[in-house]
Amino acid sequence: MTILETRDLVYSYPDGTIALDNVSVRIDMGKKIAFVGRNGSGKSTLFLTLNGTLAPKKGEVLFHGEPVKYDAKSLRELRKNVGIVFQNSDDQLFAPSIYQDVAFGPTNLGYSREKVNSVVQSTLDYVGLNPLKKKPPHHLSGGQKKRVAIAGIVAMEPEVIILDEPLSNLDPVGADEVMDLLNELNYFGKTIIISTHDVDLAYRWADHVFIMTDHQMIGEGTPEDIFRNDELLQRANLRKPQILEVHEELRRRSLVKANGCPKDIPGLVRTLKEPELMWVKVSPDVKVGDSINLGLLHGEFALNYPMEAVNGKVLHIHEDCMAIVELSRHYVRAGSIMIYDTDHHDTDFLQLFIANGDVDTVGAMGKRSKLIAERDNIRLDITSGVIDRSILNALCGQRCLIITHGGMIYHAFERISHYIEESGINIHVDIINENGDISTLATACTGQMPCAGSSEEHSA
Amino acid sequence: MTYILDDYALNSPLREKNNWLKIVITAFGIVVGVSSNSPVTPFVIALCMGIATIHFSKVPARFYLKILAAPAGFVLVSVVIIAFFSGTGGEVFGFDLWGHRLGVSTGGLNMALVVLARTISGMSCLFFLSLSTPMIELFSVLKATRFPDSFIEIAMMMYRYIFVFMEVAIGIKYAQTVRLGYKDFRTSFRSIGMLATSLFIRAWEQGEKLYVSMNSRCYDGRLILLEENRPVKRSEVALTSAYFILVLVVFYSTRNILLI
Incomplete structure (x- = not known):
């Protein structure tokens, strides 16, 4: 369902420079959208037309299918539902304290004092900034300022959140925290639109990508399609995402499987090919192209891990039932990923679990959970790219614990089950401190795992 | 990072106390100090306020003395002039300078001491307030005293953007310094001019951006204030009353006492 739409939008600045040239976009509800283009390609101007700050010269903007009107009342309604987080947080944080700044939007919506207070409190809790609420913005770091800016918008409960270059000037950990927050918001149904010139970010994060250059929209589509289109990227003066570039180089050297378009490092690892041939005696009814199960190998036959399940694809059958087989090896005991929900936090339980539970790596996602871990003196091995690195570690047989909360649990679950589904490698996922609704979700997610693929490989 | 008065106030333990109590203490000190004829009462007030600021508000003593030194320097100069050129009465000491008699009379000396x-007591009262009450808290006091809303709002934004521009100004100054922008008097003058120009333009642009960002959040002329109900504790009332009584007793008993 389309939530925001522009039709043949034309906008030029008072001095005549064209800022938008016939731009038409359709933005679907609940999606993660990235507008990619170099600086000055018109992204910010487009965003300002989407919430009615700039009125286009020609064309129209539609919100929920209705053309936007530019009278005060309609604009108010539009701006309540389409929030913009500006690139420079200092443009947005003007109140002398954090609390006042987050309260600014809700106050303008005419909420009562009590309601403003409760909304602000819960939003500050949500972004993990409650302890700082009485500080002035100039005492905050860049990442904290950005989270306050986002909180100021979230407190108005908009349907669409637009962020102009959300990661500019942030350090990697701060950037990760902001992205975690955006993923969580998206999980709860918000449509998130960002502009960026970071192709890696857009490729990895977005559901749908728009490419802008010279104030025009020159391409849109799924990130896989867009970023493999060399001609389009060249026109937009963008480079390829690094992961795709690595994948391409590996493919040229035929080290990876031919098709596939990895989005992250686990994806890339999955596409790696292990070309290994072996003479095997097969039964007479096996034909070329068949898959055969060679069972478990260990000792000197297992190349990478203590125990490997080996499958083979028959390439050629010789006389005497001797066949040339291409081997694929899988580690038998893939590790597991355990998720701990800090919304139901119990210090003793968690510490006991880490001490006794044979946990190899601990990661925390989201500011609130990181703070809890820090407070309880839990050593964190992973603080950024937590899901990806936990998957990688689990693939190497480790038991990984992810400490997180709220919508990020759902997000983590989804990512891991998606990986399981695509790779057919079964990683055990579990929430260790379950309560009612989450355990049902856990079974729902794990239920989606394709057991067929994994069970034949893991005959052990 | 440069530490300014407001930063101490933000971290002060007294920040969490009732704002009105602090204002009453400050106002009392100033009024009694100014209306006293003898220098003893103001000195007592200055001493109490100094102890309160350093002990309760946890302001480093060095910093406190440093900021007190600035007004003290001005006062000392004026005190010397007052001592020599005003007042009547017997001469305490004097000397001849090129045939002119310069002398300090008892009246002049007393006046100078008062x-x-x-001045010192007034300053220490004001420092007590400004080192324990950040601007953020004072805005809600202003609101309670029925200041016009638009005035408070403009004041709040000015407060916020002072720091933004200070950061920009420090950044520009640094950028100029590393390229030898302050190597001599002439270049310093030119650099400071450029700094002011670009700061002015920045301020202008910031105003426009601020307008857009406020409108994007449906601004309709209302900012909320950080108001918190902080009841005055008994111990605080007791300490304050003890201080008031002490000062009043000193005020009464020294009303006619002059040092000389």
Whole structure:
């Protein structure tokens, strides 16, 4: 369902420079959208037309299918539902304290004092900034300022959140925290639109990508399609995402499987090919192209891990039932990923679990959970790219614990089950401190795992 | 990072106390200090306020003395002039300078001491307030005193953007310094001019951006204030009353006492 739409939008600045040239976009509800283009390609101007700050010269903007009107009342309604987080947080944080700044939007919506207070409190809790609420913005770091800016918008409960270059000037950990927050918001149904010139970010994060250059929209589509289109990227003066570039180089050297378009490092690892041939005696009814199960190998036959399940694809059958087989090896005991929900936090339980539970790596996602871990003196091995690195570690047989909360649990679950589904490698996922609704979700997610693929490989 | 008065106030333990109590203490000190004829009362007030600021508000003593030194320097100069050129009465000491008689009379000396004491006490009262009450808290006091809303709002934004521009100004100054922008008097003058120009333009642009960002959040002329109900504790009332009584007793008993 389309939530925001522009039709043949034309906008030029008072001095005549064209800022938008016939731009038409359709933005679907609940999606993660990235507008990619170099600086000055018109992204910010487009965003300002989407919430009615700039009125286009020609064309129209539609919100929920209705053309936007530019009278005060309609604009108010539009701006309540389409929030913009500006690139420079200092443009947005003007109140002398954090609390006042987050309260600014809700106050303008005419909420009562009590309601403003409760909304602000819960939003500050949500972004993990409650302890700082009485500080002035100039005492905050860049990442904290950005989270306050986002909180100021979230407190108005908009349907669409637009962020102009959300990661500019942030350090990697701060950037990760902001992205975690955006993923969580998206999980709860918000449509998130960002502009960026970071192709890696857009490729990895977005559901749908728009490419802008010279104030025009020159391409849109799924990130896989867009970023493999060399001609389009060249026109937009963008480079390829690094992961795709690595994948391409590996493919040229035929080290990876031919098709596939990895989005992250686990994806890339999955596409790696292990070309290994072996003479095997097969039964007479096996034909070329068949898959055969060679069972478990260990000792000197297992190349990478203590125990490997080996499958083979028959390439050629010789006389005497001797066949040339291409081997694929899988580690038998893939590790597991355990998720701990800090919304139901119990210090003793968690510490006991880490001490006794044979946990190899601990990661925390989201500011609130990181703070809890820090407070309880839990050593964190992973603080950024937590899901990806936990998957990688689990693939190497480790038991990984992810400490997180709220919508990020759902997000983590989804990512891991998606990986399981695509790779057919079964990683055990579990929430260790379950309560009612989450355990049902856990079974729902794990239920989606394709057991067929994994069970034949893991005959052990 | 440069530490300014407001930063101490933000971290002060007294920040969490009732704002009105602090204002009453400050106002009381100033009024009594100024109306005293003897230098003793203001000195007592200055001493109490100094102890309160350093002990309760946890302001480093070095910093406190440093900021007190600035007004003290001005006062000392004026005190010398007052001592020599005003007042009547017997001469305490004097000398001849190129045939002119310069002398300090008892009246002049007393006057000088009173001025010195009043100034120091007034300053220490004000420092007590400004080192324990950040601007953020004072805005809600202003609101309660029925200041016009638009005035408070403009004041709040000015407060916020002082720091933004200070950061920009420090950044520009640094950028100029590393390229030898302040190597001599002439270049310093030119650099400071450029700094002011670009700061002015920045301020202008910031105003436009601020307008857009406020409108994007449906601004309709209302900012909320950080108001918190902080009841005055009994111990605080007791300490404050003890201080008031002490000062009043000193005020009464020294009303006619002059040092000389």
